[in-house]
Amino acid sequence: MNNERPNILWINAEDIGPAFGFYGDPHAITPVLDSLAKKSMIYENAFAVSPICSPSRSTLVTGLYATSIGTQHLRSETPYPKELKTLPTLFSEAGYFTSLYGKTDYNFDPKGLWEYWSTDKAPWRKIEDGRPFLSVFTLKSTHEGKGNSKEKYEEEMQLFPHSTRHESRSVPVPPYHPNNEEFKDLWTRYYDLITAFDYEVGEILQNLKDDGLLDNTIVFIFSDHGFGMPRYKRWLYETGINVPLIVHIPDKYKNLSNLKAGEKTGDLVSFVDFVPTALSLADIPVPEYMEGFPFLGKQRKSQLRKDIYAFRSRADNMYEMSRAVRDDRFIYIRHFMPHLPYIQSSVIFSDEKESFGNLLELNQAGKLSLESLKMFSSKPIEELYDLKSDPYELNNLAGKEEYQGQMEWMRKRLQDYVMETKDLGFLYESEMVIRADGKSPYFLRNDPLKFDLKRLYSAANMVGKAAPNEINTLLEDSDSGVIFWGLMALRQLPLEDQRNFIQQLIFLLKSASVTVQIVAAENLYLLTQNDEYLEVLVEKLNHPIDEVKLQAARALELSNPTNSEILAEISKVLQRYKSPSGASHPYTDYNFASFISWSLESILEN
Numbered sequence: 344m345n346n347e348r349p350n351i352l353w354i355n356a357e358d359i360g361p362a363f364g365f366y367g368d369p370h371a372i373t374p375v376l377d378s379l380a381k382k383s384m385i386y387e388n389a390f391a392v393s394p395i396c397s398p399s400r401s402t403l404v405t406g407l408y409a410t411s412i413g414t415q416h417l418r419s420e421t422p423y424p425k426e427l428k429t430l431p432t433l434f435s436e437a438g439y440f441t442s443l444y445g446k447t448d449y450n451f452d453p454k455g456l457w458e459y460w461s462t463d464k465a466p467w468r469k470i471e472d473g474r475p476f477l478s479v480f481t482l483k484s485t486h487e488g489k490g491n492s493k494e495k496y497e498e499e500m501q502l503f504p505h506s507t508r509h510e511s512r513s514v515p516v517p518p519y520h521p522n523n524e525e526f527k528d529l530w531t532r533y534y535d536l537i538t539a540f541d542y543e544v545g546e547i548l549q550n551l552k553d554d555g556l557l558d559n560t561i562v563f564i565f566s567d568h569g570f571g572m573p574r575y576k577r578w579l580y581e582t583g584i585n586v587p588l589i590v591h592i593p594d595k596y597k598n599l600s601n602l603k604a605g606e607k608t609g610d611l612v613s614f615v616d617f618v619p620t621a622l623s624l625a626d627i628p629v630p631e632y633m634e635g636f637p638f639l640g641k642q643r644k645s646q647l648r649k650d651i652y653a654f655r656s657r658a659d660n661m662y663e664m665s666r667a668v669r670d671d672r673f674i675y676i677r678h679f680m681p682h683l684p685y686i687q688s689s690v691i692f693s694d695e696k697e698s699f700g701n702l703l704e705l706n707q708a709g710k711l712s713l714e715s716l717k718m719f720s721s722k723p724i725e726e727l728y729d730l731k732s733d734p735y736e737l738n739n740l741a742g743k744e745e746y747q748g749q750m751e752w753m754r755k756r757l758q759d760y761v762m763e764t765k766d767l768g769f770l771y772e773s774e775m776v777i778r779a780d781g782k783s784p785y786f787l788r789n790d791p792l793k794f795d796l797k798r799l800y801s802a803a804n805m806v807g808k809a810a811p812n813e814i815n816t817l818l819e820d821s822d823s824g825v826i827f828w829g830l831m832a833l834r835q836l837p838l839e840d841q842r843n844f845i846q847q848l849i850f851l852l853k854s855a856s857v858t859v860q861i862v863a864a865e866n867l868y869l870l871t872q873n874d875e876y877l878e879v880l881v882e883k884l885n886h887p888i889d890e891v892k893l894q895a896a897r898a899l900e901l902s903n904p905t906n907s908e909i910l911a912e913i914s915k916v917l918q919r920y921k922s923p924s925g926a927s928h929p930y931t932d933y934n935f936a937s938f939i940s941w942s943l944e945s946i947l948e949n
Contacts, residue, residue, distance in 0.1 A: 359570055563621075
């Protein structure tokens with residue numbers, strides 16, 4: 344092996360926060376990680392760009408915010424511009440062997456990115472020409488599926504028979520979860536899975552040691568976002584985006600770090616910084632188009648981050664739109680679709696997962712605490728939390744007079760991030776795809792006729808704040824993207840005020856934008872209960888673009904139709920997405936066919 348350039352090893356856990364012993368968590372049993380941390384740098388303020396996996400992975404493999412390339416939704420099949428190179432491509436071109444263990448999940452086609460993609464826990468043994476390596480591992484032992492199913496948990500723990508387990512129900516429950524036996528058991532099991540992850544990390548590190556490579560390898564260990572539990576994964580809070588991160592740099596490369604082994608740092612780092620940092624450590628030039636910056640290596644930036652940017656968009660068939668800025672003390676969140684509750688009706692929030700099943704049962708029985716009930720409510724327009732005095736993010740300071748200076752500053756930082764990164768999320772997904780016209784949405788960024796971000800952001804900022812006359816102006820705009828935000832602003836008004844806009848909504852059914860047509864039809868049905876508007880939505884289920892069909896399917900699901908003819912038509916459409924009998928998956932694909940089907944099946948079940 345070439346000892347001049349360091350090997351780079353990333354070990355990525357799924358669905359956990361900084362719940363390791365070396366962070367001071369008294370409930371964590373993580374001997375391998377704790378031992379490694381004594382010789383590593385410990386980052387206390389590392390953040391995912393999104394509280395959900397595929398948008399975060401998209402950023403981790405590109406060095407770009409997913410919102411800058413149109414890959415912010417979970418999941419999508421977005422064209423990736425050949426002009427932009429990925430992490431493995433850049434390392435491969437620099438003479439590195441590249442390997443991946445586990446999932447890709449980048450929201451674009453991963454074919455050909457990795458030289459070696461397998462379940463091999465010592466992939467460097469395939470190298471025959473002395474090259475250094477970049478190896479990325481995604482370990483699934485802590486995924487929410489195992490944390491939320493006792494059966495899957497037991498199956499996983501059987502793979503680690505020597506892994507220590509916690510005493511039954513020994514882990515405390517956070518204040519927004521019911522303090523009952525079910526949640527105590529869930530949290531205890533989740534910590535067992537973290538111990539299993541620790542054991543698995545030990546296997547990989549032992550392979551490195553056995554092969555004499557530990558002293559030549561820089562190791563990153565982190566998670567993709569917060570715990571796979573309610574108010575963590577998919578929530579744009581500290582609980583959803585704060586992740587563990589340790590970086591081990593062997594002595595021979597200690598000049599590449601500004602920190603000492605075993606040192607903890609409060610420096611803010613974001614996933615968008617990880618690719619530039621890996622390149623910097625390997626002495627590979629960082630492309631100018633990348634949006635993060637190196638925090639280690641020869642290209643390290645001396646100026647520290649003052650804040651990080653994070654986002655939340657569609658997950659499966661459940662639409663969402665929120666953005667956040669987090670500095671060294673406060674987190675500010677702006678919701679652009681606040682009428683949608685945190686826990687929407689959907690498969691991902693269903694009783695298929697034990698935690699959500701228990702919440703749903705208690706909610707129906709009227710037995711949830713106020714903090715738990717908030718998860719089922721609509722959202723405030725803005726949220727602000729002082730993480731120093733309120734680490735659980737329970738006390739929203741957004742409306743308090745004494746914090747208005749902080750609010751103004753963080754609103755400005757949010758706007759700065761939106762404009763600097765050219766956040767494509769201010770075009771609704773179906774609108775973005777149509778305007779991209781088969782190409783990567785990334786190219787919309789430099790086309791002001793298709794993507795006038797200043798006007799779009801200004802319109803989106805009216806949501807929750809606009810008076811009826813201002814909404815009227817938005818609905819009459821020439822840009823369908825602005826009209827969309829006018830429709831979102833309209834949804835925030837009381838129903839009696841929304842009814843004053845019925846004629847305008849009927850006019851918008853003839854809009855050139857199918858996105859606007861769908862939202863207008865959904866709003867009209869909400870206001871009138873007239874089935875002719877549902878027929879508009881059913882018609883859109885036959886549109887050639889998947890993102891349009893999903894938007895229509897979800898609008899129908901939230902409208903809860905009961906008309907027998909409409910239900911019969913929905914049933915016919917559903918059959919298109921069904922796999923043949925005996926197939927391993929019930930739908931024709933794991934993405935849009937599944938998501939559309941879930942919405943249509945929900946309608947028929949109801």
